[in-house]
Amino acid sequence: MAPLHPTRGSVFGWMRKSARTEALLGVALAGPWIVRLVVLHLYPIIAATYYSFTRYSMIKSPTWIGLGNYIAMFTRDRLPMQALYNSFYYSIGAVPLQLTLGLFLAILLVQNIRGLSFFRSVFFIPTIVPAVASSILWLWLLNSRVGLINEILVNIGLPRIQWLSSPRWIKPAFILMSLWGIGWDTVIFVAGLQNIPRHLYEAAEMDGAGLWARFRNVTVPMLSPTIFFNLIMGIIGSLQIFGPAYVILRGASQGGPQNSALFYVLYIFRQGFQYFEMGYASALAVFIFLIILTMTALVFKSSAVWVYYEGSR
Amino acid sequence: MSTSDLQYPTAEAQVSWRERLAGKTFTVAVQRAAIYTILILASVAFLFPLAWMVSTSLKVKSQVMAMPPVLIPNPIRWANFPDALNAPNFPFPLLLKNTLTYCVLATLGVVISCPIAAYSFARLRWPGRDLVFMATLATMMVPGTVTLIPTFIIFRYLGWTGSYLPLIVPAFFGGAFYIFLLRQFFMSIPMELSEAAIMDGASHLTIMLRIVMPLAKPALAAVALFEFLADWNDFIQPLIYVTSEKMFTLSLGLYAFRDRWETRYDLMMAAGLVVTLPILVLFFFTQRTFIEGIALTGIKG
Numbered sequence: 338m339a340p341l342h343p344t345r346g347s348v349f350g351w352m353r354k355s356a357r358t359e360a361l362l363g364v365a366l367a368g369p370w371i372v373r374l375v376v377l378h379l380y381p382i383i384a385a386t387y388y389s390f391t392r393y394s395m396i397k398s399p400t401w402i403g404l405g406n407y408i409a410m411f412t413r414d415r416l417p418m419q420a421l422y423n424s425f426y427y428s429i430g431a432v433p434l435q436l437t438l439g440l441f442l443a444i445l446l447v448q449n450i451r452g453l454s455f456f457r458s459v460f461f462i463p464t465i466v467p468a469v470a471s472s473i474l475w476l477w478l479l480n481s482r483v484g485l486i487n488e489i490l491v492n493i494g495l496p497r498i499q500w501l502s503s504p505r506w507i508k509p510a511f512i513l514m515s516l517w518g519i520g521w522d523t524v525i526f527v528a529g530l531q532n533i534p535r536h537l538y539e540a541a542e543m544d545g546a547g548l549w550a551r552f553r554n555v556t557v558p559m560l561s562p563t564i565f566f567n568l569i570m571g572i573i574g575s576l577q578i579f580g581p582a583y584v585i586l587r588g589a590s591q592g593g594p595q596n597s598a599l600f601y602v603l604y605i606f607r608q609g610f611q612y613f614e615m616g617y618a619s620a621l622a623v624f625i626f627l628i629i630l631t632m633t634a635l636v637f638k639s640s641a642v643w644v645y646y647e648g649s650r
Numbered sequence: 651m652s653t654s655d656l657q658y659p660t661a662e663a664q665v666s667w668r669e670r671l672a673g674k675t676f677t678v679a680v681q682r683a684a685i686y687t688i689l690i691l692a693s694v695a696f697l698f699p700l701a702w703m704v705s706t707s708l709k710v711k712s713q714v715m716a717m718p719p720v721l722i723p724n725p726i727r728w729a730n731f732p733d734a735l736n737a738p739n740f741p742f743p744l745l746l747k748n749t750l751t752y753c754v755l756a757t758l759g760v761v762i763s764c765p766i767a768a769y770s771f772a773r774l775r776w777p778g779r780d781l782v783f784m785a786t787l788a789t790m791m792v793p794g795t796v797t798l799i800p801t802f803i804i805f806r807y808l809g810w811t812g813s814y815l816p817l818i819v820p821a822f823f824g825g826a827f828y829i830f831l832l833r834q835f836f837m838s839i840p841m842e843l844s845e846a847a848i849m850d851g852a853s854h855l856t857i858m859l860r861i862v863m864p865l866a867k868p869a870l871a872a873v874a875l876f877e878f879l880a881d882w883n884d885f886i887q888p889l890i891y892v893t894s895e896k897m898f899t900l901s902l903g904l905y906a907f908r909d910r911w912e913t914r915y916d917l918m919m920a921a922g923l924v925v926t927l928p929i930l931v932l933f934f935f936t937q938r939t940f941i942e943g944i945a946l947t948g949i950k951g
Binding site for chain 1: 770771792889890904922
């Protein structure tokens with residue numbers, strides 16, 4: 338490193354001192370973040386786990402009740418499982434559609450045609466509309482009597498749908514709303530697609546691969562790390578849907594018709610910030626945390642089979 | 651995929667050279683037409699909700715729910731905007747001031763704290779660095795739901811609830827996603843630049859401020875934009891921490907507006923547009939930074 342130094346001893350001495358300075362500086366610069374990491378990320382996980390075994394209304398200090406909260410959420414209280422079902426329904430409906438449509442649009446956006454950045458911006462714009470604004474917009478679009486979506490349905494000969502007032506349609510309504518925001522996924526897919534070397538497609542074409550074969554054997558494997566990224570983020574995000582539901586249902590007190598849109602985080606919010614049952618809300622939160630953790634771990638495990646990292650073979 | 655195909659130099663191909671080229675050109679033209687058709691249809695679908703928002707916001711009350719729906723308002727009622735902005739529970743100037751306070755301070759915090767931490771992770775060696783970085787990555791996977799309640803209890807203990815402190819102070823301590831993004835960017839700057847500067851007697855702080863930060867301007871701009879957008883659109887945090895109406899942000903104000911003017915979609919859409927427009931304008935002028943910033947996040951995910 339420092340060949341200009343006259344003797345071996347002094348080189349080492351200099352290096353050791355500089356290494357120490359570097360380490361001190363490194364810790365100092367990362368310091369504020371380490372504080373936040375501990376106080377606002379690590380400690381809360383431990384605290385939530387502790388609170389989940391207590392009864393805690395914030396007026397008195399927490400009292401230990403063992404597994405009481407967990408037993409209650411699986412037996413006495415029927416709503417947590419209903420809420421979990423709702424969130425899963427939403428996630429299973431929304432994520433695959435988001436990924437498929439996002440990828441489809443992204444593939445169109447990397448073709449050799451004019452006006453690409455225009456189209457890309459068009460797909461991206463809905464993702465930057467504030468959640469409250471887009472929710473009231475969809476409230477209006479999905480209005481069952483005079484909403485535009487139903488008008489379109491009627492015009493093409495389909496029946497009107499009670500989007501937000503029937504237990505059957507309210508979750509599909511939220512899925513539909515989420516599709517308006519796939520622009521973010523699309524932009525990430527476009528970036529991934531642009532990194533696939535062209536010569537792979539040319540080689541595949543030389544070998545007589547058609548459109549589908551090229552998609553299946555070049556695009557999917559080369560894009561699999563990006564698909565993986567969007568899938569993980571999609572699962573984590575969708576299972577925690579909150580904002581649009583809170584706005585459309587006017588708060589966390591109502592769960593929609595027959596609690597059909599009582600999403601899990603909405604229920605946590607109700608227990609924690611409306612009933613101030615911080616212990617119970619923590620147990621609910623820890624449970625969804627474990628579920629998301631398990632799902633993420635499963636996807637990570639499966640990724641060994643289907644995610645292809647170039648240069649890691 | 652490839653649309654610029656030419657003939658292959660095989661004997662067979664050379665025989666029917668002309669026919670094949672003509673056939674290919676035709677196929678390419680058809681493909682192109684199909685792509686344009688789909689893209690245009692999709693664009694219409696994506697823009698239509700916004701167009702409908704604009705249209706509704708400019709209608710007279712009687713036309714809002716007219717059957718069949720009226721696409722282009724006639725007459726155009728601009729007065730919906732002043733009406734919405736002067737509605738008693740939607741004090742727009744105050745809401746805007748509150749939102750900007752939150753956005754500007756939190757963005758400032760993130761722009762100061764994140765590059766410094768990212769620099770430490772990317773360019774300095776210290777014991778435990780990789781472990782802390784792994785923990786940083788892990789926090790991005792931790793659902794916010796689980797930390798929500800203890801975080802609230804911490805801020806309540808500090809007496810910060812009912813103020814903007816819980817929204818702003820954490821930003822000055824960095825954020826996992828931005829640190830990750832900036833670290834990836836810093837790693838791509840050749841180490842030789844730093845080494846040469848050290849040879850010339852420059853300190854790490856000088857290298858960070860004079861060499862690395864200037865090169866990272868686009869990434870820093872992306873971080874600032876992401877944070878500004880996230881704060882402007884933030885709903886759950888103000889909902890939890892802001893208690894008095896005087897401190898409402900635009901999102902909270904718009905939510906309250908909806909509660910009060912349940913059936914007045916003309917006014918609701920006008921208010922919604924006013925809240926959306928500033929962010930759309932910001933996007934219009936910065937879309938390159940935005941899009942390139944997002945591209946940066948997905949690649950090494």
